[in-house]
Amino acid sequence: MIKIANRIGVVGGGSWATAIVKVLQHHQKKVNWFIRRQDVIDAISNSGHNPEYLSQVELNPAMISASNNLDEVISNSDIVIFCIPAAFLHRQIETLDKKLLQDKIIISAIKGVIPEFNAIVSRYFNTVFDVPAENYGVIAGPTHAEEVVMDKLSYLTAASVNDDIGAVLIELLGTRNIKISVSSDVIGIEYASVLKNIYAVAAGISVGLGYGDNFLSVLTTNAIVEMRRFLDAINHCKRDVNNTSYCGDIIVTSYSQFSRNRMFGNLIGKGYSVNYSRIEMKQVAEGYYASKCMTEINEQYKVDMPIMNAVYNICYNNVSPSQEMRRLAEKLK
């Protein structure tokens, strides 16, 4: 059993990292926090607020050791929670000595594919940093950082092949308002987290184009089935895609006004170019990158994925969104 008194590191300075630090503070945990920008570190140390993300959240600077020295943060931690957009993770940590991660518990709070490797996060840490499966866990689920810090009741899934890691995550992040279920389906949950961002882009495009509620629900149910088809093809195991961490994640991302991916799709549907829509979004729309990576990953599996193909064609092949969605609509049921 892992001791949860262990030293905890958080890597990343965005909304989700900020929310996680807030929850850890709720449990009176000290946090080694890697943040890239010195001005953000200074602001947090001085004011207890992250000026860039969730700036309303009050943090206790006395319980935070913030640093832009990644080696130091990791060396001083036994459990390291990574919260960096997948698109930037490798650039951020590629020079890290893999020995630093030896015998650490690596937790990914990342949703996405590492584009340089076309790999989900578990595979990336495993192949590039030799992190064994039993040292690795994922925290996933249809959660908004915004809601977590507003103390809205939220449900997360902690996935690991190591039951101890699930138990640790429940103790570290579970609260009266954060319910955590455990799962051993790391690969399925990671791919689901990637795919749902693509489906949220599709949802946004359909809404932007003026499709209605009925179409959106049909798109969403077809997305659930498409995801199940892919997961069964890459890793057939007993999983119920109607559990929250698969299906719930698709629903909340496709329907929520907080979803960056849906907003991104919405701009495209409304007629803005893909490039303009990318620039317009302050935060990264993971689904944009994911549609490319997953299309490439799927080349070896050849699973029928019409929704993903439509997003990819619109984002990367300069295909007209209205024509592509109409073509897609003919394949849905």
Place this chain on the structure above:
Amino acid sequence: MIKIANRIGVVGGGSWATAIVKVLQHHQKKVNWFIRRQDVIDAISNSGHNPEYLSQVELNPAMISASNNLDEVISNSDIVIFCIPAAFLHRQIETLDKKLLQDKIIISAIKGVIPEFNAIVSRYFNTVFDVPAENYGVIAGPTHAEEVVMDKLSYLTAASVNDDIGAVLIELLGTRNIKISVSSDVIGIEYASVLKNIYAVAAGISVGLGYGDNFLSVLTTNAIVEMRRFLDAINHCKRDVNNTSYCGDIIVTSYSQFSRNRMFGNLIGKGYSVNYSRIEMKQVAEGYYASKCMTEINEQYKVDMPIMNAVYNICYNNVSPSQEMRRLAEKLK
């Protein structure tokens, strides 16, 4: 094979009936239309608009034979499409001579349980009017009448044990913007249509109480699983609840601003009494009645249905919505 040149009757004067008549007119079909109120009949005959529902829709009065004589409408029709709220159906048609329905194709566009019999519509027509299964079909799916008449792309499911009826419904109601899938799971689809109204009430209550996006998605995914559990218990057959007519129906009803059931629940969640909320809603919130009927039906099956129980307790047992939802939240995952 049934000839679709057959005479068509529509029973009911609400939104969905109006939308169906509009679609039938798109296919150049004459319609015998039963409407209870003479003033509505007169308005439609004179102006081509239903003054009460979807009043913006233009109908061609020359292709409509509207009447408040139900016997006459049914006698003159070979296919009769029933579009009356389930709560009122029996009161409306109980005096009907069952011989009138002999050899007719009976189509239900009704979502709900007939409260006097605690029966889904197929069972009601079968036991009370001797309509055999092979003469009966259902038109279902996550469709809003409002969207259909706005020509928004919509997907419906035509369910019947008789393949000919599915084919007829595709010809009568399918258009470029209305895609129709067929299914033989009449019972499953009818129960799904009933249950989703209950789940939409639950969704509305949670939103009214201030629960967030994450909770709503968790509630929705748990509702899908609860529905699957019930359907498997009452009629185990090969069905995929992730198809549009099951899961899509739950999603659209729970997330749509058009949903009366969600609005009804929302009022309750905001602190209005159940009675006030019922009066406030101009149209019937089917989920209110359904929670009672389904609770009674489930007494013989004893399926674990915590979401339905919560709605029932709030609607009929005067239980505090906030306490009941908190109790429910502990059971979700």
